[in-house]
Amino acid sequence: MEKENQGYGQETAGGDFYGYTGNPFEQMDYGLCKKCRHRTIDRSENPDSELCKECREELIKLKIPPAFYLNAVIVLFLMVFTMLPSMGGFVNVFSYESAQENSEEGFVVTIMDNLISILDGNPDNIDVAIELTDLAMKYSYYEHAAYTIENFLVGKEVPDKAYYRINGYIDELNTYYDTIELSDSIWEEIAAEWEDEEDVSRILNAYCEEISAYLGDADYDQALLYYYLASMTEDAERRTEYLEECVAINPCYYEAQAQIAVYYRRKGDLDKAREILEDIYATNREDYSILRAYATLELAEGNIRDSIGYARGAYEAYPEGDYVVDTYAVALAANDRMEEAWELVEEYEDKGYEFDDDFYDFLDGKITLEDYYIGE
Secondary structure: OHHHHHOOOHHHHOOOEOOEOOOOOOOOOOOEOOOOOOOEOOOOOOOOOOOOHHHHHHOOOEOOOHHHOOHHHHHHHHHHHOOOOOOOOHHHHOOHHHHHHHHOOOOHHHHHHHHHHHHHHOOOOHHHHHHHHHHHHHOOOHHHHHHHHHHHHEOOOOOHHHHHHHHHHHHHHHHHHHHHHHHHHHHHHHHHHOOOOOOHHHHHHHHHHHHHOOOOOOOOOHHHHHHHHHHOOOOHHHHHHHHHHHHHHOOOOHHHHHHHHHHHHHHOOHHHHHHHHHHHHHHOOOOHHHHHHHHHHHHHOOOHHHHHHHHHHHHHHOOOOOOHHHHHHHHHHHOOOHHHHHHHHHHHHHOOOOOOHHHHHHHOOOOOHHHHHOOO
16 A cells, blocks of 8 residues: 555656656655655654645545445444443453454454444544554455544544555445445336336346446446346356355455355355355454354254354344344254244244245254255
8 A cells, every 4th residue: 555655646746847757856855745746745743744734734634525424324234243242341451453463363343343442432542443444444344444434534633654545445435335326226227127027037137237337347346246246146156156256356255255155065065165164264253144154064064063153153243144043043943942943933023034935844844954955
């Protein structure tokens, strides 16, 4: 990121001065402002400054484009992932400097939640806010990054190098949210044009055709585009190819990684499914989609006791996730906790949740775990 920052504004510095296309200021004794490339850096207030006084005053506050403000979505997302452990004074003594090391052990969500807790108690701690933003962007937890930037960095003075890096994050986040808006607008158009169409396959194909037109367009998140294509593609092999394209661009699309593992599990290639899950689990031990996929793999292989921890972890992290409740109920039933399983089922039936027929067949003892989890 720092190398990119050094190139900021070079178009101005490298203009055509009577045929000279170099930088006319490069031999000056003082360094040039990294933004305007005309005035010298002002270090009167900060010895590490890279900006002139005028640019520093102009850029002292971070600005985020209006389209970036998605408070409701962000807050709802964070409500899912901010169930902090009641560990007494742990959060108070937690050092943000250890966040990177601990996150590399796979506890990404816990570390981010602890950092958010620190910021809730000390919202002016710029160092923690920057650390949290860096961590969230590294692992593609875009909602966490957006929440942190909007609530703890906008309007605050930050170090120059961090300013440029965070501005880069904002560009990346806007690309991500623009892609979401693109998908929504395509669906709206399709809904209007195909409102009388009863063939679901034709509707899905129309969406895929429209969204495919933006592949290769740098204005949109390419990994997310491939994920959308996978989500709307009915053929399992083609869907998996899209998912693999997605994670090739961004390995931190954990839902895509988990779905690839599920594809191989359903095919009966349990070794391949485990290989995928072991690799991604080492990176993130707390993402619900990974935990859910791991639980189903353990169940398919007959590792009944091992399944319950993964299934419960997925449920506690995000019960609204695809088939999370189903998997937890199956794991409970498989572990001879049938009463708890049916209580969970009835609770979600009362909420209007629909379980599939195979799910009930398993609970009723009509099919085996292998029948349920292997095969299309």
